[in-house]
Amino acid sequence: MSLTHKAATSLVRRTTQLPALRQSAAVVQRRHKADSNFDASTSHAVFESPFHRGQSGQQDTTVIPSFKKYRGGSEAGNKMFSYFMVGAFGGLTALGAKDTVASFLVNMSASADVLAQAKVEVDLATIPEGKNVIIKWRGKPVFIRHRTADEIQEAEATDWQKLRDPQPDSARVQKPEWLIMVGVCTHLGCVPIGESGDFGGWFCPCHGSHYDISGRARKGPAPLNLEIPAYDFPDETNLVIG
Numbered sequence: 001m002s003l004t005h006k007a008a009t010s011l012v013r014r015t016t017q018l019p020a021l022r023q024s025a026a027v028v029q030r031r032h033k034a035d036s037n038f039d040a041s042t043s044h045a046v047f048e049s050p051f052h053r054g055q056s057g058q059q060d061t062t063v064i065p066s067f068k069k070y071r072g073g074s075e076a077g078n079k080m081f082s083y084f085m086v087g088a089f090g091g092l093t094a095l096g097a098k099d100t101v102a103s104f105l106v107n108m109s110a111s112a113d114v115l116a117q118a119k120v121e122v123d124l125a126t127i128p129e130g131k132n133v134i135i136k137w138r139g140k141p142v143f144i145r146h147r148t149a150d151e152i153q154e155a156e157a158t159d160w161q162k163l164r165d166p167q168p169d170s171a172r173v174q175k176p177e178w179l180i181m182v183g184v185c186t187h188l189g190c191v192p193i194g195e196s197g198d199f200g201g202w203f204c205p206c207h208g209s210h211y212d213i214s215g216r217a218r219k220g221p222a223p224l225n226l227e228i229p230a231y232d233f234p235d236e237t238n239l240v241i242g
Ligand code: FES
Pocket: 185, 186, 187, 188, 189, 190, 204, 205, 206, 207, 208, 209, 220, 221, 222
């Protein structure tokens, strides 16, 4: 193909594309006219600052510009939507927090079997005078002694001020005939044996501690008297420990 033929072919192509090019240029011009920011005289987009111009012609940056035209919907509608979203999320958060606290309390509270062991009720009518009974309370032995009149007199007559853990008998009982104590030796935690020892009370065979008929430490390494648990007499014949 000769050079002249190539030039002629190119010219024919351009001539056939010319109407389409003119059409697209007209579309672009119409769009620019529709756009208020387009300046036809300079043929480029113009930025209008949202800040007002003062008398000097300088922009006043202390005035907050209005962004109304960028907002969708009315101002009241937008506020309602914001309030609704804040309220809804607040409500959901409060519900979640309530459920979390409730399940935490349920998990941490004592189970039914633990609550059942917290208090023990004893029928005192079944314990004859002069006898010991041992019950289990919170995993520990508790001694219940139905004391005789002689034992009460002996416990009260003791010169308690000279004992290693001075305590009068009246401070250890609510009713003189009923002595209730935790049956754990105050030396190293063995369980003393009742109705034995040098003082007619309890004897701990582990290291030889003797307790009297009021449960006070009288001899051996035990430093303290046997502990008195919390208890109550709801009526004449019943005892509640715990
Ligand atoms: S544990 Fe009772 S005397 Fe040591």
